[in-house]
Amino acid sequence: MFAVDALILIAGVLLLLGIVSSKLSTRIGMPVLVLFLLVGILAGSEGIGGIEFEDYRLAHGIGTIALTIILFDGGLGTSMAAIQVSWKPSLLLATLGVFVTAAITGVAASWILPELSLLEGLLLGSIVGSTDAAAVFAILRWGGVALPKRIAAVLEVESASNDPMAIFLTVGCIELLLRNVPLGPGLLKLFAAQMVIGSIVGVAGGFAAVWVVNRLELGAAGMYPVLVSACALLIYGVAVQLGGSGFLAAYLAGVVIGNKRLAFQQGIRRFHDAMAWLAQIVMFVSLGLLCSPSRLLEISAKGVLVALVLILIARPVAVLLSALPFRFNWREFTFISWVGLKGAVPITLATFPLMSATQEHPMHAPLIFDAVFFIVVVSAVVQGTSLAPMARWLGLETPREPEPPVSLEISSLRHVDGEVLDYAITEDSRAAGRQVRDLALPGGVVIALIARGDQVIPPQGFTRILAGDHVIVVLRPGTKPFVDQVFGRNPPERTVVPAAVEFPFRGTTTVGELEEFYSIAIDAHREWTLDRLIREKLESEPVQVDSVAQFGSLRFRVQRLSSDGKIELVAMSILE
Template sequence: MSNINLIFLIVSVLLCLSILATIISARVGMPLLLVFLGIGMLAGEDGIGGLSFQDFEVAYLIGHLALAIILLDGGMRTRMKTFRVGLKPALSLATLGVVVTSGLTGLLAMLIFDLSLLQGMLIGAIVGSTDAAAVFSMLGGKGVHLNERVSATLEIESGTNDPMAIFLTITFITLLMNPGDDWYSSLILFAEQFGIGLPIGILGGWLFAHTLKRLDLATGLYPLLVTGVGLCIFAGANMLGGSGFLAIYLAGLMIGNSGSRHLLHILPVHDGLAWLSQIGLFLILGLLVTPHEMLAIAWPATFLALGLIFVARPIAVVLCLKPFFHFSWRELGFISWVGLRGAVPIVLAIFPIIAGVESAGLLFNMAFYVVLISLLIQAAACLGWPSG
């Protein structure tokens, strides 16, 4: 019993500290997700808390649950008009853009860390996608004012690029563990991620949205029902081989645009759930990392992060958007800069550890360091970007 109470005490203290730290974050202009991550690291074994947490499977589970809730909330807050405006450029970035970013970053990692080609491509795939939690948090922050097309492109990209990142990560893990395998099975995996996740998300969300209008429940039950149905769609898509992340984002989109009067009660509660998910996710990831192990790779990982931010992401954005969608150079610059990395790369970096890939610990620390640099440089600078 005393151990249970100790766990409750630690969790409640960390939650309260994270929430109160948002006041300081707002005053000094520090990204909130970096604050949550920092508190987790301070509570960890190298910090003042001294807590030892190395359960990657638990972190993997919590990471998936938290990201699902964040994407559900993000989908419900995306207007269908906005979705139509930004869909085509966002899908270009979510597919080809992830491939280009991952490839260039992987080549850079191979050169900097003296890795094999497949190891370099694996770290490129892990950090190749933007993060929904980081992007939604930044776009919803004070001081960020964007035109609709840019905002829509960034939101939809971050909500739909996980299937490509997962596909690339699993592909390179498979090739590293089984060098004789071909690409055919990997291409089937990619087709399944999109081909199953997309219809399940749209159809499941549409059916529930119409059912929601006919229900008469106690006010407090509607948000819980939406959460339950969203997680059912998420889990069902995953079990069938599709992308649960894509499915739950699209389900949220359908629910949020249903015009149901119950959304008045649902959205405020889900705002709190999304915040709780972000705080819990980044606290866990902060506890998971061992900072002194990152010191050995600090300089090369910094060069890798800067290469991703200033070379790989901008090239991918220009190639995907400039020839087809006629964004201005100023808009392209902002979209390039808001290629924020966050929880998704760290969660993906757990995949090689669970699979038993050689040097998986190094890959995890590299991904974590890239996320730190991204939040330190990109998110902080975005808050001061001129309106447009």
């Protein structure tokens, strides 16, 4: 057997064990990253696998590539609405919060671990100062914890954007220990470059990637996800070459791309979701291979003390100072303080001292690496396993959206002016209990199918929609605000209907239906159709295409007439 054959066999076994452990994690309530690390430890030199792996540079490279993929996928799944409601507290948590966490933890570490000087203790604190995006995404998106949208958005955006501060503090401490840079403006310049350049490259690169994907006609659908992945890696590389944060750039590029219309969009998202899972398994298993359990046992007592200071003192103080201006209640404050999950980023950053240490300046790099690894495991086990009970105890857990039993999508190699949406019908949805023909949907909107349990129901006019159904709707993008009014929950999923935008309605839609489904009140008989409403308003004027009738702030324009002169389609707009 060639060496590469053995390597492929080992890789396949480790991947399978990682996948099986992810299934096990949901049953025992253990964060999946802990089990991935455990697989790596068991396969390592002191485990049953006996695999010798001490290449810190390779581990750092694997961790960097994997984190880029995970952060990019996290950006793809982050809506602009989440950014808008969370960017202010998230930005403070990602900067001031990381600094305060690093300072308190670093001072405590230099006291608990007497081998470390104060500056070496601050280096350890800087390494563990940030929350880890891979860990947070794994818990919040795939770990069974459903939270209010504002809290979830703050935690996700913070974890994705706080790496520049942690890298800045870590590199700054190393440079000070190596005496390569004095304390002062040089460090501030490094941080500013990381944040500003990373942000500019990420946003600009995201828009450029959207432009390329929508205009480059590829012959095979499978090439589009590969093209987007190449753009993500390119954006990371450009940001780093210019002195910025590649991680921040990758995340922001994902946000831009995920909130734009793309060719083969659903296929691109599914591909990167799979890549993110693969990256997590490879990264955590590789980092687990680096671990020596015997060394962890030696540091366990002191490591627990440092972890307790980090979890119970440093993180809460940092959250208090950062989130105080934003009026979080005590429940939200407590939960945000508890979600200071550590993961791959600290372990990856812990390889920096190992690669930078010299004989003149050893920096106690092996001790720092072992301490960081132990703190990450404690954080993941203690905080990760208790997130769901903590959310329930604080009354913050919200009902999870039921998984749709079927899916439908438009698969096109070109940009098409349409989309497919899946609405989970709840008791407070306006569509619940109504027949399809009574929904008064806008023109250009079609219910493609209804999924009820394990049944697929082709919709007909008399089909009644029930709570618990999944309604698959094909629509033109401009009609979405009105469709949300019909199928969305009351009130959080009902988007505001924009002003000065025309929405098509059938001429047979009644005044009562507009009020019932869209909360649009018109001073007219409820049973009147839009056809009759417009004719009554125009009185003796002839009704023709582009005829206009106005009722207060509502404007109705005739879009289409039938061969016998009936109004088939009306464009309604709300005047500002």
